[in-house]
Amino acid sequence: MSIEDLDSEQAYVSALYDRLDALRRRASTRLRGVLLRSESLPRARFEREVASADCAATLARLRAAEIGLCFGRLDFDGGERRYVGRMGIFDDDADYEPLLIDWRTPAARPFYAATGAERLGVRRRRHIATRQRAVTGVEDDIFEMADSPGPDAPGSHVGADGDSPDRATPLTGEPGLFATLNAARTGRMSDIVATIQAEQDRIIRSDQRGVLVVQGGPGTGKTAVALHRAAYLLYTHREKLARSGVLVLGPHPAFLRYIENVLPSLGETSVVSATVDALYPGVTARRLEDAATAELKGRAALAEILAATVRHRQRLPQGHTLEIHTEERLLLLERSTCERARALARESGELHNDARPLFVRAVIEALARQVADGYAAETITAAVLEADPEALDLLAPAGSGGSSLLDDEDLAQLRRELRGDPAVRTVLDELWPALTPEQLVAELFADPGTLAAVAPQLSAQQRQLLHRPLAEDDTDGNDWLRELRAVTDGDAGSGGGADLEPDNDRDADGQAGGEDSGVPARPRPVGGWSAADIPLLDEAAELIGDDDQAAKAAALRERVARVAYAQGVLDILSRDIEDDPEIMMAVDLIDAGRLAERHEDADPRTIAQRALADRTWVFGHVVVDEAQELSEMAWRMVMRRCPTRSMTIVGDVAQTSDPAGTTSWDRVLAPYPAAGTPARWETLTVNYRTPAEIMAVAVDVLATLSPPQEPPRSVRTVGHHPWRLRVADEDLGPQVARSVVRELERLTIRTRDVAPTAPDAASASASKAGGAGASASGGTGGAGGAGGAGRMAVLVPTSRLAEVTAAVRTVVPEVDAGPRARLTAAVVVLGVREAKGLEFDTVLVVDPDAVLAESPRGAHDLYVALTRATHHLGVLHTGDIPPMLARLVPRAG
Ligand SMILES: Nc1ncnc2c1ncn2[C@@H]1O[C@H](COP(=O)(O)OP(=O)(O)OP(=O)(O)O)[C@@H](O)[C@H]1O
Secondary structure, X not given: OOHHHHHHHHHHHHHHHHHHHHHHHHHHHHHHHHHHXXXXXXXXXXXXXXXXXXXXXXXXXXXXXXXXXXXXEEEEOOXXXXXXXXXXXXXXXXXXXXXXXXXXXXXXXXXXXXXXXXXXXXXXXXXXXXXXXXXEEEEEEEOOOOOOOOOOOOOOOEOOOOEOOOOOOOOOOHHHHHHHHHOOOOOXXXXXXXXXXXXXXXXXXXXXXXXEEEEEOOXXXXXXXXXXXXXXXXXXXXXHHHHHOEEEEEOOHHHHHHOOOHHHHOOOOOEEEEEHHHHOOOOOOOEXXXXXXXXXXXXXXXXXXXXXXXXXXXXXXXXXXXXXXOOOOEEEEEHHHHHXXXXXXXXXXXXXXXXXXXXXXHHHHHHHHHHHHHHHHHHHHHHHXXXXXXXXXXXXXXXXXXXXXXXXXXXXXXXXXXXXXXXXXXHHHHHOOOOOHHHHHHHHHHOHXXXXXXXXXXXXXXXXXXXXXXXXXXXXXXXXXXXXXXXXXXXXXXXXXXXXXXXXXXXXXXXXXXXXXXXXXXXXXXXXXXXXXXXXXXXXXXXXXOOOHHHXXXXXXXXXXXXXXXXXXXXXXXXXXXXOOOOOOHHHHOOHHHHHHHOOOOOOOXXXXXXXXXXXXXXXXXXXXXXXXXXXXXXXXXXXXXXXXXXXXXXXXXXXXXXXXXXXXXXXXOOOOOOOOOOEEEEEOEEOOOOXXXXXXXXXXXXXXXXXXXXXXXXXXXXXOOEEEEOOHHHHHHHHHHHHHHHHHHHHHHHHHHHHHOOHHHHHHHHHOOOHHHHHHHOOOOOOOOOOOOOXXXXXXXXXXXXXXXXXXXXXXXXEEOOOOOOOOOEEEEEHHHHOOOOXXXXXXXXXXXXXXXXXXXXXXXXXXHOOEEEEEEEEEOOOOOXXXXXXXXXXX
């Protein structure tokens, strides 16, 4: 790299930043202008909202491009030169000549894909490293020599910490890549846009259509690739995807926090990220399920069992005839009538709740006819007794049904009376109840009799696993229900209640029958719902039809608030002139309800808020990360969210922890044959995270797993070996604390050495976290303080989480712990499963024997735990070291 090179690149990059500043100024001015527009008409207000959202998104994109705006240059055979960066910038003064090409455009592809063997017309590829706005280095790949790799061409590399163990791996942009890989971790993943490798680029740019499955061992960049693919697809198909949204599913909340910066740093804010159990609105999964029950609930057989449960709830009277004792009369409901009504409703093809009105109508019709016939018989008898000659004329109509004695209005009134009659309603609710998903599932689990009837394919022992009594209160996860009751009871002011009459039981006259005007039941099992229950609730909702009561409650709440506000406005306008009858007041012209309507604005929620509040939302593309963890039932739920099957599924079947998860992608996809584009498969083979020394230990664990998997190849070594230390059980806590202190010391020394020299993406991640240098030199008690770079994890069997957290807290009071860890502190204690998808500079695995024993997939959990470290790994064990960890080097206490 010559000084001239640096100077000329600095001049170019500075000009790009000047242009970026100008674009930002322009966007801010536009946004300010839009926000200051005061609009009175709803339509104009709506347009203002859209325009301001658009301006804000542009501004966010421009801001996101600040770090590493330009990171590459391509020189082509014909002399053309292209600069590649985070966004496209064009020259307004020179016919919109591109000054910088967005990394997602086809024109930028050679930057990632050109190799010595296939150079795509590229003569030179230049990697430009920057810190803030200063160019700190350039590295060239020269492809000049015919079509074969030259001496400087990609194909050989040396890791910054040591030699590469695998010289055959073709890598590009090695200095920048290794600086990134060696940099201290910050608790948040960074984007890799400047150093995407060719095999990753191919996956990122793969066709949007159809299912793409990416299998890869730990650290092979699956998450990074999946997120960059989301950004690529949003860029390429923005019109289509921005409206429907892209959903990114991750395994646990800490993982979502870990990845939360990646897409915004790429300028994308319209992605919805969630765990699978957040896809069912209105219910929060809080209860932990035991492994055997979770595995059982994850099986596809549960879908059949739920369908059978719905049919089971569509009942017939026990005997030939059911007596219904109303206040006025005795009604006789024939079993055959119910059979006909049930067949009619079932054959309609409607879902259970939607078919209910058909059943109800048929039964009510039969009962109404019976009552009308009764009237006729009574009338004739009375007439005959009084020897009225005209009575004879009544015989014929009476024989063909007494309804002709009643006109249409009388009949409609009769049907309404019957529908409203408590005794009739009780019978109808018994025969074909209106159900909520919660009711269907909770009542199924609570009733061993129903379980036996609908799940003959399960053993008695399995049915016992599913059995769970009903909770007695309804306070958990049913917050909306209480609000709805408050509103319908009139507690929340005027305007409540009117919309809540369900219209699904309207009779032929279009009148609401009113028999279901109460709020539907939402029971739950004792202890609440578990994550394994969520796909079952979603399945139940699919079978019985949607229950929109929660949405109605929210809409009603908003309307009540708007009306109350409007009333307040009218009161103020009228206050001082109330007594003068000559003056026309605002209330004379408009009431609060209509005034409120005029101020109904467009839905101000983000796409993420709207999508996650709507169970039936359909996404344009779905990314499933750690996809091996999903059960068959969870896949059914996820697939429903993406009927086009435009999906990216990334995972590693060797890392499956969930007892209901998969060890075969074929098995996952078998129930979903491709309608159009067939599923595609890719494999990632290079491990960017785990150094070779640690991977050698993990490979021995991998060898014990089935089905056998090819281990990924590590791209770097770190020059020191992972260690183990045997500890007496009673000394485990204090020893963990001592080890944490010791490892923190090492971490501090390393981050001081490495982080400040990291250019490019490394400095990007460091500056996002407040500066690596600041953390290394200024951290409290070494790297123990929060913020800054350098992260350590203590990974434990779940049973030891509390004990080990308490021990670590004695030396690092601000330690982060458990499933909801924020990953902001330098040290975090996690159960092995909660570490899935994460990475740390240093990892301490505690009690591997217990990890192995704790779950049928214990060896998978151990494999995950061992592969989380980017530099240091230590294992503390209380008994003999498990043979699969024999490669660890013993350390003296
Ligand atoms: N091309 C790249 N340039 C720079 N860093 C990369 C690149 N590819 C992957 N990485 C880094 O490697 C690490 C591992 O990547 P990632 O977490 O995506 O792997 P993974 O396959 O999802 O791992 P796991 O299955 O263990 O969760 C991350 O720090 C990521 O940023």
